[in-house]
Amino acid sequence: MTDTVPNSKTIKGRTGDWEIVMGLEIHAQVASKAKLFSGAAVGFGAGPNEQVSLVDAGFPGMLPTLNKHCVEQAVKTGLGLRAQINKRSQFDRKNYFYPDLPTGYQISQLYYPIVGEGVVEVEAEDGSFFNVGIERLHLEQDAGKLIHDLSPTESYVDLNRAGTALMEIVSRPDLRTPDEAVAYVKKIRTILIYLGTCDGDMEKGNLRADVNVSVCRAGNYDKFKQTGDFGYLGTRCEIKNVNSFRFISQAIQYEARRQIEILEDGGSITQETRLYDPTAGETRSMRSKEEAQDYRYFPDPDLLPLDLEEAWIAEIKASLPELPDDKRKRLMADYGLSQYDAIVLISEQAKADYFEAAAKGRDAKLVANWVTNEVSARLAADGKDFSENPLPAAHVAQLVELIETNVISSKIAKEVFDHVWNGEGSPAEVVEKHGLKQVTDTGAIEKAVDEIIAANPDKAAAVAEKPQALGWFVGQVMKATGGKANPAAVNDILKAKLGL
Amino acid sequence: MSDLTKLTLKGAVDGLKAKDFTSAEITQAFLTKIEAANPTLNAYVEVTADKAMDMARASDARIATGEGGVLEGAPLGIKDLFCTEGVQTTAGSNMLRGFVPPYESTVTANLWRDGAVMLGKLNMDEFAMGSSNETSAFGPVKNPWKSTGSNADLTPGGSSGGSASAVAADLCLAATASDTGGSIRQPAAFTGTVGIKPTYGRASRFGMVAFASSLDQAGPITKTVEDAALLLQSMCSFDAKDSTSLDIPTPDWTQSVGKSVKGLRIGVPREYVVDGMPAEIQSLWDQGVAWLKDAGCEIVEISLPHTKYALPTYYIVAPAEASSNLARYDGMRFGHRADQFSSLDDLYATSRAEGFGKEVQRRLTIGAYVLSAGFYDAYYVRALKVRRRIAEDFDNVWGQVDAILTPSTPSAAFALGDKQIDPLTMYLNDVFTVTTNLAGLPGISVPAGVDSGGLPLGLQVIGKALDEATVFQVGAALERAAGFTAKPGQWW
Numbered sequence: 001m002t003d004t005v006p007n008s009k010t011i012k013g014r015t016g017d018w019e020i021v022m023g024l025e026i027h028a029q030v031a032s033k034a035k036l037f038s039g040a041a042v043g044f045g046a047g048p049n050e051q052v053s054l055v056d057a058g059f060p061g062m063l064p065t066l067n068k069h070c071v072e073q074a075v076k077t078g079l080g081l082r083a084q085i086n087k088r089s090q091f092d093r094k095n096y097f098y099p100d101l102p103t104g105y106q107i108s109q110l111y112y113p114i115v116g117e118g119v120v121e122v123e124a125e126d127g128s129f130f131n132v133g134i135e136r137l138h139l140e141q142d143a144g145k146l147i148h149d150l151s152p153t154e155s156y157v158d159l160n161r162a163g164t165a166l167m168e169i170v171s172r173p174d175l176r177t178p179d180e181a182v183a184y185v186k187k188i189r190t191i192l193i194y195l196g197t198c199d200g201d202m203e204k205g206n207l208r209a210d211v212n213v214s215v216c217r218a219g220n221y222d223k224f225k226q227t228g229d230f231g232y233l234g235t236r237c238e239i240k241n242v243n244s245f246r247f248i249s250q251a252i253q254y255e256a257r258r259q260i261e262i263l264e265d266g267g268s269i270t271q272e273t274r275l276y277d278p279t280a281g282e283t284r285s286m287r288s289k290e291e292a293q294d295y296r297y298f299p300d301p302d303l304l305p306l307d308l309e310e311a312w313i314a315e316i317k318a319s320l321p322e323l324p325d326d327k328r329k330r331l332m333a334d335y336g337l338s339q340y341d342a343i344v345l346i347s348e349q350a351k352a353d354y355f356e357a358a359a360k361g362r363d364a365k366l367v368a369n370w371v372t373n374e375v376s377a378r379l380a381a382d383g384k385d386f387s388e389n390p391l392p393a394a395h396v397a398q399l400v401e402l403i404e405t406n407v408i409s410s411k412i413a414k415e416v417f418d419h420v421w422n423g424e425g426s427p428a429e430v431v432e433k434h435g436l437k438q439v440t441d442t443g444a445i446e447k448a449v450d451e452i453i454a455a456n457p458d459k460a461a462a463v464a465e466k467p468q469a470l471g472w473f474v475g476q477v478m479k480a481t482g483g484k485a486n487p488a489a490v491n492d493i494l495k496a497k498l499g500l
Numbered sequence: 501m502s503d504l505t506k507l508t509l510k511g512a513v514d515g516l517k518a519k520d521f522t523s524a525e526i527t528q529a530f531l532t533k534i535e536a537a538n539p540t541l542n543a544y545v546e547v548t549a550d551k552a553m554d555m556a557r558a559s560d561a562r563i564a565t566g567e568g569g570v571l572e573g574a575p576l577g578i579k580d581l582f583c584t585e586g587v588q589t590t591a592g593s594n595m596l597r598g599f600v601p602p603y604e605s606t607v608t609a610n611l612w613r614d615g616a617v618m619l620g621k622l623n624m625d626e627f628a629m630g631s632s633n634e635t636s637a638f639g640p641v642k643n644p645w646k647s648t649g650s651n652a653d654l655t656p657g658g659s660s661g662g663s664a665s666a667v668a669a670d671l672c673l674a675a676t677a678s679d680t681g682g683s684i685r686q687p688a689a690f691t692g693t694v695g696i697k698p699t700y701g702r703a704s705r706f707g708m709v710a711f712a713s714s715l716d717q718a719g720p721i722t723k724t725v726e727d728a729a730l731l732l733q734s735m736c737s738f739d740a741k742d743s744t745s746l747d748i749p750t751p752d753w754t755q756s757v758g759k760s761v762k763g764l765r766i767g768v769p770r771e772y773v774v775d776g777m778p779a780e781i782q783s784l785w786d787q788g789v790a791w792l793k794d795a796g797c798e799i800v801e802i803s804l805p806h807t808k809y810a811l812p813t814y815y816i817v818a819p820a821e822a823s824s825n826l827a828r829y830d831g832m833r834f835g836h837r838a839d840q841f842s843s844l845d846d847l848y849a850t851s852r853a854e855g856f857g858k859e860v861q862r863r864l865t866i867g868a869y870v871l872s873a874g875f876y877d878a879y880y881v882r883a884l885k886v887r888r889r890i891a892e893d894f895d896n897v898w899g900q901v902d903a904i905l906t907p908s909t910p911s912a913a914f915a916l917g918d919k920q921i922d923p924l925t926m927y928l929n930d931v932f933t934v935t936t937n938l939a940g941l942p943g944i945s946v947p948a949g950v951d952s953g954g955l956p957l958g959l960q961v962i963g964k965a966l967d968e969a970t971v972f973q974v975g976a977a978l979e980r981a982a983g984f985t986a987k988p989g990q991w992w
Contacts, residue, residue, distance in 0.1 A: 054603060058828040060596065061583045061605060061707040063742050093824050095871070097848050104827020157832070296871035298880060301713035301821050302705075303743050 009176045010218050011256065015264050017218035020256045021233050022175035022211060023135075026188055027241075028167045028198040029142070029206040030073045036141050036165035037064030037107060044204055048147075048158040056163040058102030063302050066091075070165040071306065073197040074114050074139050075316050077167055080195045080323055081134050081188075083118025085313050089138075091303045095296040099157050100144035108168075110297045113138035114306065120171075121325055122187045123343050125179060132184050133172030142166050167198070173212070173233065176221070178249040185209055185248060186347075190324050194349050208243040212236045213255045215263065234259065235269040239276050239283055251276035255283050327352055335364035344372045350386035351376070357393035362400045370396050374417055395420050399427040412436050412483055439485045442493065448480045449473075449493050463498050470494060504529045505670040509574055509727035510754075512673050516563060516573040523563070523573030526673075527556035527617055530575045534619065534671050540992035543656075543666040545580050545638045546588055547620035555617040562615065571734055572615030577672035579663050580621040581628055582608045582718070583707040591709040592624040592636040592659075595829045595836045595855030605707025606739045607676060607718045614734045619672050623662030626857045627826065628683055628711040631929040633661030634916060635859040643691055643913050644669040644988035647953030654913040654955070657687030657929075663721045664691040668988060674722040674731050678708060680715045681814050682909075682933025685945035688721050689908035689958025692947040692986060694728045694975070695721045699965050700940035701746035703732075704739030710825040712818040713744070715937040725946060725976040729753035732968070748966070756972040762796030764974065767901035771807035774910060774931060780951045781907045788905055788948055788959045791981035792974070800901050804893040807935060809886045814934045815927060816870050816883035822860075823867025829855060862923065891939040898964050903974045906932050908945040908958035932960060942968045944975040947984040956986065 010017045035042055038055035055062040078085050090112040093105040115137035121129050144162035148155050169188060175181045189207055192198040200207050214234035216224075224232035239255060242248050254276075259269050272288040322330070324346045331342040331352065345352045345368065354375075359367040375396065379389060399416060402408045408416060408431055419430040431437055439445060452473060453460045463469045470491075477490045494500075504526040507515065515521055531549050538544050552575060559573035583589045583601040590596040608618075625635040632655040633641040641661040643654040645668065656665040660677035664687030667675050677684040679697035688695025696719045703718040710716060720731035733753050739745040768789060773782070793799055831837035831851030838850035856864070870879035897904070910931055919926040936943040942965075945958040959978055963971035 057833055059603070059834070060589070060591070060599070060601065060709045060828070061603075061705070063706055065741060065743050095824050095827060097827065097830060097845075099830075099832050099844070102828060102833060104830060105824050294873045296824070296868060296873075296876075298820060298824070298871050298876070301744075302710075 011215075011260065013260050013264050018215045018256075018260050019218050019221045020176060020252065021173050021214050021216060021221055021224075022181050022252065023173040023236075024171045024175065024181060024184065024212070025210040026169040026171075026185060027208050027210070028077075028169065028188075028192055028200075030070045030139075030165035030167055031196060031198055032067065032070050032073060032165055034067055034069070035163040036067055036070050036139065038163050039065070039067070040163065042164050046160055048156070049160060052159040052162065056102065056159055058104070064107060064300070066303065066306065067165065070139060071114070071308075072316060073165075074137060074167055075308065075313060076195050076320065077169075077192065077197045078115030078118065078137055079313075079317050079320055080191050080197070081115070081118040081120055081137065081169070083134050083137065084116035085308065086112060086114055086116050087308050087310070087313075088112065088305055089114040090305045091139075091300045092297045093300045096293050098143070099155070100146050100159070100162065102144070102159060102162060106141050106143065107300055107303070108140035109138035111299070112305075120184070120187055120191070122180070122183050124183055127339055127343070130180065132174045135170045135172050137167055137169045140166050140168060173214075178252040181211065181252055182245045182249050185245065187324075190347060194321055194324055196321075202243050202245075205243055208241050209248060211239045211242055211248060211252060211255075213239065213252055213259070214269070215256055215259045234263075235271050237269065237271065237283070238273050240273055240286065242276050247276055247278050250278070250281060251283055254281060258283065331355075335359060335368070337364060337368055341365070341368045341372060348386050350389070354386050354389060354393050358396040358400070360397065362397055363404055366400050366403065367396060370400060370417075374414070378421055391421060395426055402427055402431060406438060406440065406486060407431065408436055408438050409483070409487055412438065436484060439481050440489060442489060445477065445481070445485050445489055445493050446497075448477050448485070449490070449497050452476045452480065453497060460498060463500070467500060470498070470500065473498070503670075505533050507673065508723050509571075509673045509730055510724070513571060513574050513730070516559075517568070519563065523556035523559040523575070523617060524553065526573070527552050527575045527619070530619055530672060537669055537671055537992050541642045541644060541665050541669055541671070542639050543623055543641050543662045543669065543671055544577065544620045545590060545592070545623045545662070548587055548618055549620075551587070552617055552619050555612075559615050559617060569614035570730070571611060573617060574615070574673050575617040575619045576611060576731075577619050577622045577663060577666045577675035578608055579624055579660055579676050579678060581624060581678050581709045582676060583709065584608055584618065584621065587618075587621065589621065589709065590637070591628070592626040592638060593855065593857070593860070594637040595852075596709075596834075597637065597836065599834055601707070603707060606704035606737065606741065607708065607735045609707075610734055610737055611676070616734070622660075622666055622675055625659035625661065625683075626860050627709065627822070628659040628678055628680055628716075629822070629859050629863050630658040631682070631686060631926050632914075632916065632919065633658040635857055636661075637857060640916050641665045642916070642992075644992070645691060645913060645955055646988070646991065647955055650953070652915040655690065655916050655918075657690035657909075657913065659683040660687045660695070660721060664688055664693055664695070667691070667693045667721050667723060669992070674720055674727050676718060676735065677721045678716060678718050679933075679937065680711050680818060681937050682930040684719045684721060685933045685943060685958070685960060686909050686929055688945040689947070689956065690913035692956030692984065692988070693721050693723060694725050694944065694946055694979070695719065696728045696732055696944040696968070696971065696975075697936065697942060698732060698736060698968055699746070699942045700937075701744050702736045702750070702966075702968070704737060704742040704745050706739050706741040712821040713825060714821060715814075715818055717937075725944070725972060725979045726754060726757045728944065728975075729757050729972050746966075751969060753968055753972050756969040757976040759973045759976075760796065761792065761974055761977040763798070764903065764970070765798045765800050765901045766792050766974065767800050767802035767897055767904040769802050769804045769807065769904060769906060771804050772906045772932060777907075777910055778951075780912075781910060781957065784949045784957050784959065785905070785907050788978060791978060792905065795977050795981065802897045802901060802904070804890075804897065804935070806886060806889045806893050810890055810935045810938055811927060811931055813883045813886045813890065814930065814938060815866070816879050817887060817938070819863040819867035820871050820880050821867070823864045823871065826856075826860070826864060831855070859923070887938050890935055894935075894939050894941060894962075902964075903970050904962040905974075906960045906962065908932060908960040912951040912953070912955035912957055936962050941965055942971050944971050946975045946978045946982070948978055948982040949984070950986060954986070956984070
């Protein structure tokens with residue numbers, strides 16, 4: 001058995017080094033109140049078959065009519081991916097029989113997708129960046145759902161999801177490690193959420209990925225990149241419908257190991273569709289290429305080619321929110337934040353907004369620390385994200401202001417924060433109420449220092465030899481003043497009194 | 501009172517408005533006649549007598565108060581391809597036997613809006629696939645016409661055979677029909693009636709059981725050109741529920757009927773002279789040219805060079821679309837479902853084998869084949885290219901001519917059973933009509949003469965896209981010149 005390391009681009013095998021190559025197809029449900037072609041409602045939690053129109057159910061004489069909002073969402077997403085918007089695209093039928101597909105065909109865009117090539121810049125764990133090419137984005141319908149566990153002898157069909165709009169975002173084979181794949185999906189998810197074109201909810205299946213995995217001998221990927229010749233890459237297997245970051249990583253690691261083992265045993269990889277079973281931690285064959293259906297794609301004669309006007313695209317472009325990459329750069333430039341802080345802040349739009357609301361006129365680095373550490377941790381503990389944050393940004397701003405103006409120390413600030421988080425009022429109110437104001441009155445500090453030196457003559461003597469022991473005195477003074485003494489003042493007075 | 505069923509649609513609508521008779525009276529007259537004739541002619545698959553009388557009485561109430569639409573109280577037959585709310589809609593197939601749609605097609609909704617009365621649903625080739633009405637799961641329709649000296653039952657044509665037969669036999673004032681490759685015009689020609697297929701996109705396809713989406717168009721079969729104009733303008737409308745529906749106003753085409761054709765340029769395409777065409781068809785065509793010349797038209801010989809590829813193109817495009825359109829008949833949600841099956845695949849296969857007739861199965865097989873991997877480019881993609889060439893042929897001649905005159909069919913009605921053995925011979929029926937479907941153009945068939953056996957023959961007028969007005973104008977001129985008044989003898 002060979003080992004795969006999530007962030008290594010080469011894998012050692014018994015017979016030499018290997019490389020993994022991946023391309024992803026992300027299926028993102030378009031944020032829309034209505035389906036792609038029927039006008040039926042889209043929503044989570046409705047009873048079975050309660051959100052189904054006669055169009056969705058494929059009744060005779062029913063015809064699809066395109067939902068313009070879904071088109072706008074796809075264009076918006078394309079622009080967000082810095083991709084080519086195709087002014088003319090076309091819907092095609094993918095024909096196959098299955099009970100969750102009432103018309104016997106899925107309306108998709110094979111030949112002329114609405115969005116063409118683009119590039120996404122992805123942050124790796126180590127803070128470096130890598131680019132992933134986007135091949136296309138197309139609109140298509142989702143299918144319904146079969147329910148097998150209601151009866152031992154029958155299966156049921158729920159068509160609520162049938163006809164819901166999906167965007168399929170297809171990447172180039174530019175991903176090289178499980179970590180890269182996960183970082184890429186995270187980045188796409190962030191962009192979609194920023195744009196408001198998909199809620200990114202993976203638990204509900206609103207964002208899921210098909211992962212194409214192949215392995216090749218070390219060095220062959222570079223040759224592929226230089227020549228564009230897919231012959232340098234191995235035969236790929238497609239792992240369908242993986243719906244969590246963890247499973248994406250696990251599935252890739254398992255699949256790469258499986259393929260390398262087959263190849264090292266002298267076998268060959270069969271192109272096939274596989275399914276990841278998270279319980280068993282393995283991928284299993286669904287169907288091979290030979291068994292693959294012939295989908296008999298052809299342009300849907302019920303729908304005209306989709307022509308987009310330049311002015312409309314420009315209007316959508318003008319309405320785009322600030323995208324994560326731009327926000328990251330701006331936070332670094334405007335607030336002097338580190339790349340790391342900026343990346344942490346932009347990972348959630350509401351978090352970045354919260355930061356900016358609190359940082360106005362304050363020490364931005366300090367605000368960033370409070371937002372990314374204390375506030376984030378409290379929210380995480382409550383299972384909330386920043387969009388559900390109960391703490392007003394003004395409180396964080398005030399807290400930082402109190403620290404900056406030496407009203408409280410950083411240490412006391414934590415205590416203040418606890419009270420504020422518990423809803424006891426603004427930081428200033430909490431400081432007032434609990435008497436947490438820093439003691440800057442040198443007289444009071446001197447008194448405490450004198451008492452401690454008097455009580456510990458031996459230590460006072462020793463400190464001349466060993467200046468590190470000063471810390472012990474600082475601690476004693478802080479303890480004596482209830483932590484409210486200004487640490488700088490304590491230091492100065494101690495040094496003077498101890499003759500340091 | 502004279503026989504109300506012999507009235508034209510226009511005559512009946514005027515008579516109703518003038519209160520010469522009531523809708524209940526004329527509706528009852530038709531129902532009585534249908535009852536007597538239908539066991540023999542088999543034009544109706546379902547007669548909605550109670551509904552018809554209810555609608556008639558409601559119309560009479562509106563007429564009494566001076567209200568009412570342009571078709572108020574007029575009893576019509578509806579091809580069973582149009583979904584009618586609460587009334588079984590089968591498309592002539594066992595697959596949909598018993599299917600009662602909870603919705604109304606836009607075309608029929610427009611008719612009811614204008615006050616029309618529904619007599620029942622008319623027989624047709626299964627899913628509109630056929631040229632003789634013999635593929636219907638409800639048995640063939642008989643043509644009211646018989647050839648002199650022969651008692652052989654003749655086809656009324658197809659797929660709108662029930663519509664044509666019912667109009668010719670006075671079993672309705674007029675009927676809705678649909679045309680994918682000639683399914684309005686060929687039956688009209690075979691039965692001495694008028695049939696027009698409008699420009700693609702004029703009539704909504706919403707609620708019309710689909711055969712081939714890019715070719716299907718609804719249209720009327722009527723007794724006169726004026727009736728066709730009257731009924732077509734009620735059927736047509738922009739419909740947001742059909743993405744291929746044209747968002748343009750529907751003109752008053754009755755204004756075109758009777759207008760002089762003097763100065764119009766009429767194209768005669770040389771490629772429509774086909775091998776083995778009976779001399780009678782050629783002489784009818786010559787006669788039509790002479791009539792229009794006499795009426796002051798300029799006759800221009802034109803060339804539509806890709807005409808010979810139209811039939812093969814049609815028999816790739818139409819089955820391809822059908823193979824996908826008919827995939828929804830899977831036995832899952834409605835329609836026929838096999839009783840016995842061993843697996844999901846078997847359930848599909850058995851339900852469809854039992855539900856679809858042979859001709860439908862043949863076309864679905866052809867359609868699946870031409871779309872399949874490895875054949876798609878050679879057949880479907882190439883057919884689309886040829887289809888564009890055929891449309892360009894027409895585009896190229898519109899500078900020289902205002903309309904085109906051709907025969908409607910290569911022969912008069914043939915005997916039932918005659919061509920069943922050879923589907924290819926049957927497909928040749930569409931040779932003159934199919935080009936307009938491929939190009940999306942309007943085409944009308946007008947009865948213009950009879951063959952040696954006294955059977956009706958039709959001439960076709962093809963117009964520019966959206967120029968139904970000229971089509972009606974020329975069609976009416978032919979109708980006037982031909983003075984076609986022959987009626988079938990009542991042998992049923």
